[in-house]
Amino acid sequence: MFTTTTTPSAYSGLGYGTLRILNASKLDEGRYVCRGENIFGSAELAASVFIKAPTRIDLSPKRTELTVGESIVLSCKAFHDPTLDVFFHWMLNGQPIDFEKEGGHFESILVVGIVHTL
Template sequence: MNPCKIGIAILPDGSLRILNASKSDEGKYVCQGENVFGSAEIIASVSVKEPTRIELTPKRTELTVGESIVLNCKAIHDASLDVTFYWTLKGQPIDFEKEGGHFESIRAVS
């Protein structure tokens, strides 16, 4: 850890503040404290993950009754994390198992 990095500071209470974290900030941080009666330390493990972004296409479209459409939803996310997709319509979860329903969940194989 580089203590001179902009955004890293030791606060008056001894806490370490990291602003605008990046992958280079990952690792095991050791906090040590000592006084005339002795010393103590504790380790904190910090992992930094890429934020999840969702892309949905098309964002807006017009259809004629009876036509079909595929709404493509793609997640850009940290490779170490899984993503679960949830779809709602008018604030209600879509039931893909509903008898006679006309919604289909298509899973892309990557």
């Protein structure tokens, strides 16, 4: 037996006590209870499900051309679930940028809580 306060059309029972939540949304967040019964009695167990918004990143400019010696500012903005923190990691050609490197020419600036600038 599965109990919930959301629309049953979002769920499918897979048998053997398994519940699948299809296309989860914030409405599916809550306390789910699985109850098993037979002639010898019953038992139940609860699970709390929390639904988080996915993190999306916007980077601008996406493509630009520079002349040697010019500077550029890249801004990375994260849209994320407000209950979670976001951490930024810059990489160049798949390798992490070392902002502490002696003589390096990269600077990392945290502009606002959800924007990080290189």
